[in-house]
Every structure is written in C-alpha cells, then in structure tokens.
Amino acid sequence: MIESASGSWYRFILTGTVLGGVLKTPACADSESLQALWVKDLSELSLRSRDILPIVERAREYHNQDSMWHKPILPTVRPHSYLLLRLVVIVRKRANNHVHVLVSEKEDPHIPVCAINPSRSVYTTLKRYMQEVFGAELPPHKPHGVLSMEHSGKPLHEHDGMCLTLLVSVRLALEDVHLADAYTWLELSTGVGNAILDRVSKNMVVPLNVIH
16 A cells, blocks of 8 residues: 655555564563564554554455455666656547557657656646646546556665556546547557456555545
8 A cells, every 4th residue: 555645745555474583572672672562453552643553454454365456566666766657547449348548649659657746645646637638627537546656765865756657547438538639549459458457446456545
C-alpha cells in the first residue's frame, strides 16, 4: 500500500516473511533498541495514533490470501529527480471490444506522465492532467491503484524523486471519448489487453490511499 498526504508526504507499506532471528529482550537492550515485540491484538497497546490499524488489517488479509491478489511487487530501481505520475489509461472499443491504452504524441510517443504538485494531493494532479487530456468534462473513469513505483536514492541528494504508475479505466466506449490533439489511443494485443484487464480486478494492484 502507498499512502499520500498533499503531494510531498508518502508512506510505503511492505509486507514480509520472517526468515530467522530473534527480537531483543529488555535484558539485551542497547542504545538502538526500540523494545519491539510481537502483538496479535493491537487493542492491547496504547497507540499514539490509530491510522495504522487498517494497514495492519489489510496486511493480514494479504497473508491470508482468501481471494486473488497481485503477485509480490517491489519498487523498481530507477532514478528520478522529480515526483512524477504516469497514467496507464485504458478503454474498450465498442466495434470489437479490444482494449486500447492512452498514448501521448508529444515529441516521441509515450505513456502519459506529468509532475506531481508537491502542495496538492495526488488526485488533484490526476484530475488536472486528465482535464488536459479529455477536456473540462471528464468521462466517467476509475483510478484502480498503482502498477509500479520507481525510485533510486543514489547518488545521495541527486535522485530524491520517484514515479508512480497509476492504472485508470474509462467507463465509456472509445468511440464516445474525445481527446486533445496531442493524445491518441493505441490498440493492444489480445494477450496484453487481457493482462491489463486482470489488474482492474479487486486486489490486483497496489492500493493508493490519498489522505485529505
């Protein structure tokens, strides 16, 4: 899960599996100890904030695997100097039901990407960029979650940015959606189209929780 408040505060939640080691006991404490312990019921603790509770619950759901979930995903090591939002926007064509993806034709054709305003929420950046693509009256659409996150902190202080790739589906048919001149739709092969559609299902992308 990725959480964001404004465009410059982010929290990245990863799950893992314990492979070994032991927790330090008070008897073994040193200057770095945080007195960690395993807890089954968080209500037993006096928490500074309860915002962690839904995150822990979602992690439990992921490990229980009662339904289909996305495969394990790690950040992609790729340097960025800015905070970027890449949009994988998909739509179906009424004539043949094939999946198409939005492409920007500015300079070389590419998947659309824009800078995230650090003083605004990610969804504000999304709305404004979608309005650039589709006009002020946006077609019905749904952001599903994050397909990938790219970041590399090396060299130090030079690559402090990242790129979030967000999956968005348009609910109208391609024939009913109007684009700005610099954008077009690219038809995907059946295999790639079906793979993208699979990610639209529940729990098949990394959730993005934008805190207002």
